[in-house]
Amino acid sequence: MGKVTLQTIADALGVSRMTVSNAFSRPDQLSAELRERVLAAATELGYVGPDPRARALKRGTTGAVGVLLTDSLAYAFTDEVAMRFFSAIAEELTRRGLALTLLSAAETDGHVPARDVSMDGALVYSCDPKSPAVDWLLKRHLPLVYVDQTDRPGIPSVNVDDRGGARAAARHLIDLGHRRVGLLYSILGSELEVDADPQPSALAHATRERYLGWKQELGAAGAETVNIGVPIGGRDHHYRAGRALLDRPDRPTAVLCFSDVMATDVVRAAQDLGLRVPEDLSVVGFDDSPVALQLRPTLTTVRQDFTEKGRLAATLLTEALAQGAAPARARHHMLPTELVVRESTAPPPSVTAAAER
Amino acid sequence: MGKVTLQTIADALGVSRMTVSNAFSRPDQLSAELRERVLAAATELGYVGPDPRARALKRGTTGAVGVLLTDSLAYAFTDEVAMRFFSAIAEELTRRGLALTLLSAAETDGHVPARDVSMDGALVYSCDPKSPAVDWLLKRHLPLVYVDQTDRPGIPSVNVDDRGGARAAARHLIDLGHRRVGLLYSILGSELEVDADPQPSALAHATRERYLGWKQELGAAGAETVNIGVPIGGRDHHYRAGRALLDRPDRPTAVLCFSDVMATDVVRAAQDLGLRVPEDLSVVGFDDSPVALQLRPTLTTVRQDFTEKGRLAATLLTEALAQGAAPARARHHMLPTELVVRESTAPPPSVTAAAER
């Protein structure tokens, strides 16, 4: 059976192929009457419409934009914060009639999505900046938008004020009287790093900013820190990190966590040890994800607006698409963060005891 | 500035275009030495690799498969059950080097993703079977796999035993002694439908199966039901549905809910009315999503294996891709469900009272 193409219909009707193309893609280019006949013939012959692949080649656009994620797409789907962000992106892109292609940064026997999949542009989201996948996207000269990444000249970006938020969180603990604070941040490795002194350059962007924010504020106040690098990807790592922090003799009186999810598991670890939150241990999260409110006690955290972040990123990308190759001034956006004080933080035990005396 | 294509490199090196193509795509077709020279020249001239669009046209494959969802992609991202399923799909597809394109069923000023986006095949997931988007996919003769959809001859599918699970849930309530049960199911409309007698044909597949399973078992036992159709898309609808059910004088002693999320909101509504769960009201969910365990009391529900569902769907699709147009016997798979009894169900108050006498 021969394939049905524009030509098939053109031949059947004795018109030019171009006319058939126009019937589908540019209705104003032919009379309504002829267009009807063309469409009728198309239906009869079982022609669905212009082949997207051929159209993509000729027009140069595909109607889909990519989102580059970490190696593990599967893991990203379990991340509620990422999903809120995606939701906003999807909303905005759907409005513009664009589809969303998820790209894994991983290479599987020769297949490299970032290099091989056709798309009109891409969002680079929260993935290892050294990833070869990012390089491919850059080399392809695709319109890009960086999200939660270190800025790069010439590429529009959306970030949140991670450092400012982290400082506010640290300051909050200082103000409460804490002078010995645990810091739990994500690392790329697979083993817990206790008492580490992380190289900022080895951390992912958001992690680095938050870590530096904490350090900056705590350092200024002369507080001590206990650093633990927690591998991403498994909740049990969070729990173990919590235990590693709380089992020790010089246990801190408060913990700053990279995320609300991590904070949740630390609270669990604390409660399993018979520690009361916030009386014996203050815990602060990051993101203000839905779990922050579900946790008992409710979680003090740093809020960021995922929805706005997604919407802005999608808008920047569609703008970049519209401008085509001509790159306007790349704007770097920074969204605000806000400390949200809830029930999981309180003065350290010693201070409380002193006050009660 | 001229674009850099295979021809550019071929000309620069004085070899044929085909040789350059082979250097990238079929290394065994030319000597290692020449290949090196070609690749070196390519890098120097800033050639990234074969254009995915052109390759897609000629080869006929794009390296991405679609997932067709409801009108609102954004909503799907907030659905934890859908995300678990996606996670498994993504895992499996990444393993095969395929990217995942999310398709909204909505049409936006002439753009219809299901018709216009190029892909090698698609999963049709939990969307209105009457949606034009599904028709487009069918007309394109793309390899498809139906998930949580009514079976269609010739199209492989993955379903879970919704009806069996629903029957088990209903039987559980009957066995506990309940004879008056609320049924909360999803509808496509935007208004709560209280005391409705829904047309099964108007319900989405999974909804229909669950509803019919409940009815079947409750009917056989001679129990009464109070039916409420709950619009999808907003948690407040769930809560209002709960209130509509519990505020009435002839309040049922138990509720069967379409999902765990819905059950969560119903429990909240009950508690707000001063009703104790399960002493005054038994509540059963569906899916066994993570929230079922987080809820207090923990939720009696019907478990399905999202991960297996996703993995199977992805596997069926890649198999269909491999077979190309030649459609093997389309298999319809049905995954089992399992009643998980937890704390949210108990005998109705009257029975308890009688037992205490």
Add this chain to the structure above:
DNA sequence: AGATTTTTCTATATCGATATAGTACGAGCC
């Protein structure tokens, strides 16, 4: 009526790659 514009349709040249068949040449075999 003649000039000008508009409408409607067609012819041709791409878009950037890959499949297929074929050529040239050296090696192996009897």
Add this chain to the structure above:
DNA sequence: GGCTCGTACTATATCGATATAGAAAAATCT
């Protein structure tokens, strides 16, 4: 020497559409 065979590379014909420019007919203007 003549035959087959394998390796390394090339020439040509697509894949299925759309942009562009142009031709013919119809409509508008002066």
